[in-house]
Amino acid sequence: MLSRDEEPLLSAYLDGELGDEEAGRVRSAIAGDRGLAEAARGLRAVAELVAELPRPPAPDLSAGILHAVRGRAARRRPARVAAWIAGGIAASAAALAVAWALRPGPSPRMPAPGPVLPTSPPAPAVASSSPAGASPAAGPPRVGAPTAAPAPEPATGVRDVAAIAEFPADRERLRELMDDPSLRRAFLITDRIGGQAESRVASLVEKAAHRDFYKVTVSQGIVFDPEHPGQATVFAVVVDEAELDPLRRGLEGEFGPTLEDIDLDPAVAMQLADIGQVVSLPARGAGDVAFPTEPMALRGPAGRRPTPEQERSSPAADLIVPGPAPSDRDARHARAAGGPAIPPDRERRLVVLLWVRRPDAG
Structure with missing residues (x-):
């Protein structure tokens, strides 16, 4: 069902x-x-x-429709041909008018210029800027065109991110950096063919470091290291001790076995700023964030401290109130507390060299 x-x-x-x-x-x-x-x-x-119902044939309308279409097309054809003919005649007339307007004609004759008489006294002679030993037959002295005022040098620290030319102060800063005893590590990276190791290292350092770093391009033919001559690119990076391991792990993850930890010759490091093109590049990492490492106490306004009379009359005058603990970040406070002074942060920073060489460079 x-x-x-x-x-x-x-x-x-x-x-x-x-x-x-x-x-x-x-x-x-x-x-x-x-x-x-x-x-x-x-x-x-x-x-x-x-199914047995009669089916009357439908009327045939095609003959009337075709007759109407043919008659309409016959009426439109003469008008369309006439429009084409009129357009062609108008275009021909316009072309003839333009050709007639541009036809070469007789050039007008100008009268020959007569002698021009001087109407002003001669200009005073200008002292020549040539040396005293110059020959007098060299011709009249020439006045040099005024030179444009030299463009002011950009302020220190203000750099164009897309600049690729050298900045004079960068070379001096790199010399000071290479003379720093905190230069501890050097990594050698072999750039495989088509590996673009230079751009990959620059991108990695931009993200890992939070200080501006330096890029040194050693030209072809200059022997930067006798063991690896030829063209090379060296990045000089300043990192904290806590940033060294993350930077090394990032390099190992990016380049793997092509990364080598090498011993750097101090003489080679000192020559680095003199034999290559030095450019400073900005870092894009997070800035320095200092967190308090000591207990903090709330203090009242300084103007509400008790007077000496109030302290003598107060029952709590005999209590010994300890002062604030000296800061271990201040050397003077540390010496006052009897402990050794902690060195400034810059002494705990390391200079790392990342040396990118080509496969045919050593």
């Missing part, structure tokens, strides 16, 4: 639109349900009556 939702399958079964499985279900339902069998017979009779 078919459910209410499956009753539309009966009409589809009579139209032959069901598959074998669904048609079998409908046949089983018709055989087991007398009402469904009556409904199927009624639908089949209706379909036969509809």
Whole structure:
């Protein structure tokens, strides 16, 4: 028996639109349900009556439509041809007018210029800027064109990020950096063919360091190191002790076995600022953040301290109030407290050289 939702399958079964499985279900339902069998017979009779109805032929409208289209096209064709002819005539007339206007004509004759008499007294002679030993037959003295005022040098520390030319102060700073005893480490990176190690090292240092660093380009033919002659690029980076290990791990993850920890000759380091092109590049890491390392105490306003009379009359005058603990970041406080002075932060910073060499450079 078919459910209410499956009753539309009966009409589809009579139209032959069901598959074998669904048609079998409908046949089983018709055989087991007398009402469904009556409904199927009624639908089949209706379909036969509809099929026997006369079908009058539809009127043929194509002849009239084609006649109207042909007549409309015949009326438009002469007007379109006339428009093309008129446009061609107008274009020809315009071309002839332009050619007539541009035709070469006789050039007007100008009268020959007569002699020009001087109307002003001669200018005073200008002292020559040539040396005293110059020959007098060299001609009249020349006055040089005024030179533009020299552009002011940029202030120290203000650099263009996209600049690739040398900055005079950078070479002096690099010399001081190479003379620093904190120069401890040097890493050698071999640039494989197409590896772009130079840009990868610069990007890594920009993210890892929070101080400006230096890029030194050693030209071809200058022997920077007898063991590795030729062209090379060296990055001089100033890092804290805590930043050295993260920088090394980043280099190992980026270059793997091509990274070597080498012993640097101090003489080679001192020559670095003199044999290459020095450019300072800005770092994009986080800045220095100093966190307090000692207990902090709340203090009241200085103007509300008790007077000597109040202290003598107060029962708490005999109490010994300890003063603030000396800061270990101040050498004077540390010496006053009896302990050794902690060196400034700059003495705990390290100078690291990252030397990128080409495969054919050593």
